[in-house]
Amino acid sequence: MKKIVNDPESVVQDMLDGLISAHPDSLQLLPETTVVVRKDAPITNKVSIVSGGGSGHEPAHAGYIGDGMLDAAVCGEMFTSPTPDQVFESIKAVDGGAGVFLVIKNYTGDVMNFEMAAELAEAEGIQVEKVIVNDDVAVEDSSFTTGRRGIAGTIFVHKIAGAKAAAGGSIEEVKSVAEKVVANVRSMGMALTPCTVPAAGKPSFTLEENEMEIGTGIHGEPGIERKPIASASAIAEELTDKILEDIKFNSGDDVAVMINGMGATPEMELYILNKKVNQMLTDRGLTIHKTFVGDYMTSLEMAGCSITLLKLDDELKTLLDAESSAPAFRI
């Protein structure tokens, strides 16, 4: 393992200290926690948005804290859900009296830990609502699985729920628009190389030099198919087709596109992917409202990508276009 770290056991704390040093005017770390909160929290009478999850997905989630997006991000250990006490601390720190809205990715641990925290907060009289993001079409959604995973589509939920809250929306309105995003967002990813959790010291899986894996999760979870590497256009087509099979788009529909890097993918390759995705969507008569290309939801140093499509109506368009001061998502 070759990594720029001090001690594999202290990577999360070291990263957070460095993060706060980089954004001293807008971010703060709650004492004795791994909870990052906007410096001016709590905002009176605004619904506060809290997200979080395991670390290793930077800039998710702390990079999305700012005006018009998140109020707090709870940072767990590497690829490990944060604990209920930490989530509870974040809820208490940001509650401005209008309630706290939790954005949770659909993983067994995240759902349990955030739900336990919500129960603790409700016991203290804080109103808490939540949405569970499950945008990954690579995994089957059925009663025989835990359901689809939450991946890069989560960023659109942060943005739109955050914009609704900033515009003075009630907690019910924030919940309802967040659910609308979840219903209309789909993603699919792939990997060229695995990643190594510092404390584990070894990669989570191996891929031969000429192989790629389709459907890999953001924690190095095995995908659905392993096969010889193909061209960027073929990869873009496979991922996009799978998404379009899952959600119905009609000619004339508006769509937001995210071409997300997994951590070690050159921006050049992401733009090459986008060329094909853009062409496919335009050929179908879709109107591309906005395109985001870059590292939004990573998996350490994994090479690979995910593609996310969000079907937009007028309300979602307005909220997506609204101002955001979050360092990783400035609009």
Added chain:
Amino acid sequence: MELHVQDVITWMNKTNERLQSNKEYLTSLDQAVGDGDHGINMARGFNEVVQKIDGADYETVSDALKDVAMTLMSKVGGAAGPLYGTAFLKLSTSLKGKDSVDQESFKSGLEEALAGMKQRGKSDEGEKTLVDVWSPVIETFTNSFNPEDLVQTAQTAMEKTKDMKATKGRASYLGDRSIGHLDPGSVSSFYLFESLAETVKGGE
């Protein structure tokens, strides 16, 4: 069997030793079907448990178990933290106010613990989770309880998860491909009960 405060402390120390020496093994099991953090999280959590309760003074078994629960809940993370945390909290609550803990009260405590984990994880027997170890293990706490039975039952139950298809937790995404791998949570539960058996045996 009869459990006292010191037995709980010994039990946790033995569990911690097993988790520390099998940390990489548990992580490799989890890399095959999950996200590869189970060994790291359990080793970190039980190390904290031992730091917390070793040498501490407790009035009752229930008090000691409550500290175990709160530490696991706040230090393990992932799915294992809330599940083991809930289990120990229910066990502690069920044993509240009891001067000594025999197999009968321990059994009803474990039943509460199992019910709590099922509710928290929305899971049931046969889904390739730690529930598949806890459920048969509980049945060994009868009047004719002996530690060897406990170990044997836990081990058999753990090994059985290998041939199961996961329908809960992250391994469920693999569908049929989860068959042939041991469930990491069942293996850590086996260490827990193996350590309990050793503790009870040593105390006799």
